Amino acid sequence: MTDFGVFFGRADQLLDPGFRGEPDIRSVEPASATVPVFDLGLLRGDGVFEATTIVDDVPLAWHLHVRRLAQSAAALDLPAPNLPAVEAFVHAAIRLMGPTAHAHLKLVITRGADATLSAVSVPTEPTVFAIVDPAFGRKSPEIAIATLERELLRDSAQRAPWLLLGAKTLSYAANMAARREFERRGAQNAVFVTRDGYVLEGPQASVALREGDRVVTPHPRIGILHGTTQIELFAWAALSGLEIGYEDIAVERLLSADRVWMMGASFVQSVTAVDGRPIAHDLADADVVNAFMQTERAAIDAWTRAHVPG
Amino acid sequence: MTDFGVFFGRADQLLDPGFRGEPDIRSVEPASATVPVFDLGLLRGDGVFEATTIVDDVPLAWHLHVRRLAQSAAALDLPAPNLPAVEAFVHAAIRLMGPTAHAHLKLVITRGADATLSAVSVPTEPTVFAIVDPAFGRKSPEIAIATLERELLRDSAQRAPWLLLGAKTLSYAANMAARREFERRGAQNAVFVTRDGYVLEGPQASVALREGDRVVTPHPRIGILHGTTQIELFAWAALSGLEIGYEDIAVERLLSADRVWMMGASFVQSVTAVDGRPIAHDLADADVVNAFMQTERAAIDAWTRAHVPG
Known part of the structure; x- marks a missing residue:
């Protein structure tokens, strides 16, 4: 047992x-x-x-x-x-x-x-x-993802706080249904997108893009959880001399980014394809981030305490 | 106890x-x-x-x-x-x-x-x-309601079935938050509306309008529960010689309708105001429906068995 x-x-x-x-x-x-x-x-x-x-x-x-x-x-x-x-x-x-x-x-x-x-x-x-x-399994280091309509617009969370879009609640039935949907599509994860074409988050994960020397992720005000591993990724990026930014990210940028990462539980996964279309990827890059997340906890904690409000 | x-x-x-x-x-x-x-x-x-x-x-x-x-x-x-x-x-x-x-x-x-x-x-x-x-309380016969943004569009449920919009799930945290919101606004219930201005449903109730000799309610395909009491209301309406219809209902029609009813648990409530604006209402009309629902169960069951698919 x-x-x-x-x-x-x-x-x-x-x-x-x-x-x-x-x-x-x-x-x-x-x-x-x-x-x-x-x-x-x-x-x-x-x-x-x-x-x-x-x-x-x-x-x-x-x-x-x-x-x-x-x-x-x-x-x-x-x-x-x-x-x-x-x-x-x-x-x-x-x-x-x-x-x-x-x-x-x-x-x-x-x-x-x-x-x-x-x-x-x-x-x-x-x-x-x-x-x-204690039997918690490791996640796959490389994944293909699907995009799934979340149907909201990018200002929906601000207009309707009673939808609880940025809260981590026990009401996850739709997230579980989204998991089954991406599995049906042969993917290993998904990102929700708004009706007006912006990237949100996965059903149980955050998403970030590397574009040149910038690492960007959707701004939490769009109606997503502020991912703790995403903040740890920003610690790595900032301490590695990269720029970081929270912004509204058009879904097309998933295809043109240098890297797309999904993340949770202090682990980053390298995205290899979006809706069946291969994208630029390199597992070694994700390995660098994951090694940093495992070994540089003090640096991550110091940076995140200094750079996260509240 | x-x-x-x-x-x-x-x-x-x-x-x-x-x-x-x-x-x-x-x-x-x-x-x-x-x-x-x-x-x-x-x-x-x-x-x-x-x-x-x-x-x-x-x-x-x-x-x-x-x-x-x-x-x-x-x-x-x-x-x-x-x-x-x-x-x-x-x-x-x-x-x-x-x-x-x-x-x-x-x-x-x-x-x-x-x-x-x-x-x-x-x-x-x-x-x-x-x-x-057995201690289940009676609901108020007359209520003022608020409209609350649900932010979806009227075709969202069809485009994104993984959002489970027509399913009665245990993931009701947002419905409970919407209840607290309408209470804060001094209302006794609410109807969600889409971003493109169509009526949906309450957090725990259906809504229907009487307009002349027609009783109308939002079509379930818009992403709402198919209300059982709404179907019972249609049985009353049809057996009373009124027209019935499922359709997309622009939110403005809540203000111009002859009657607005909210309903659940085989009980109809008469809506007296929407977002603080008084609307046409008559408690006696709702009383007629509620009396029918209490006494004409055989007629309701026969009609609903004959007129509901599946």
Whole structure:
């Protein structure tokens, strides 16, 4: 049996801005780790999450993840996470796992059961738990991608914040459907594109282009997650003397770029083809970035702390 | 304590097209009714549901709900529900509840735990359960509504089926955010509108207009749920000698219509204002429809069976 870890936290500590001290953590046997059927995370996909890679007991770029977790919670009008307490909770989970060379960590915060259900004796405060998966597999270094219509326009996220376009929520059914669609097309990933022809993101990954000495990625205001690995890529690029930029990227530029990369979990994949059309690519270039991401954590953390607002 | 009922079914019966006979049903104490944290219904909002009103032990218009359940499951590439078995399961749940004058029923099918997790001793087949809530409250008969941008265009659902626009999924976080938005605006409901100015649906309700002797509602192909109560409204309209039509409805028509109704759970609400502008309305008209929906179930069932495809 794979040695998963499941750890529950307390909303009255992790989501209380006034809480100080070490948060409680409860390790639960994976086979019996459950949430009530009344949890709105289940019934409504109403919750947020973050996921990262753990390397040698360190959750990579965790400060970027908690920053985005707070943004996602705000978008959903959930209580604000107490970030030091959440960070302490995650480190406690890693300690309880025992020495962990390489694993995947997911942290979930749901809205909890409908408040009108308190009569059912089900707790109605938010549910907070973490899953640690030490069997997390490596992704393919080279991939062909498909473009998939997301049908929004490039200003949609600004016009309709209730669509939660920049929040990392549990409502991922369409992302899962998009995965099945790119698999049907024989691709290994996809990028969504707006109706007016701009690049967004993958169903579970960010995308960036290298064009000459510039590395560019879609601006988060277009309605995408601000990818933590994308920020780490920018750290590599900036520290390597390249220009970096957030901008609206017309989909045609995927075909003319010198390199197209997709990324997540501190790993960059080299894109070899878009919708069946081969594009310029070189696995060695992605290998350079991935080697940097593995070995230069201190430099990445320093750069990202200095260059990311909030 | 409110007398909720929670009932679990078996995927190998309810989602097996070859299953015959009476499906197993397991009643679980609400306070201890749970799903594994690994369930993709929780982690990804990856599942479908249906909800209806139970009146005198009868789940209203249930044949319309199971039809849509099958369509939603197909959109998500879930196993096809065995509709007679699902119907038997729901009736068994109602029997186990005991005499039920008025209640709310929700049926949920999730994708179950990630298949790669079978090593965790967590079942990976879909999760099927029903919740029966006898304390389900009545909705307000008159409401003011807001219009909220949904940002899609009227052909978006046809162009991008992976967005699951016509499927009733567990990924409802944006619908819940839209609810909070219309409440902030002092409204009691909302209708989403496309970027090109067409009416869609509410976050949890359908919308229809009466214009002279015609009752019209947005065509489901625009990317909305085919509302079961909307179909029941059409049964009332057709049996009352009115014309009915599915069409693309420009948002301006909400202001000029003779009546605007929002509906769900076999109940029609009379809309009195749109974005703060009063519109023509008459509660007595909605009362007529609601009385018909309560008393003419046989006529409604006969009409809807004859006039709804599938």
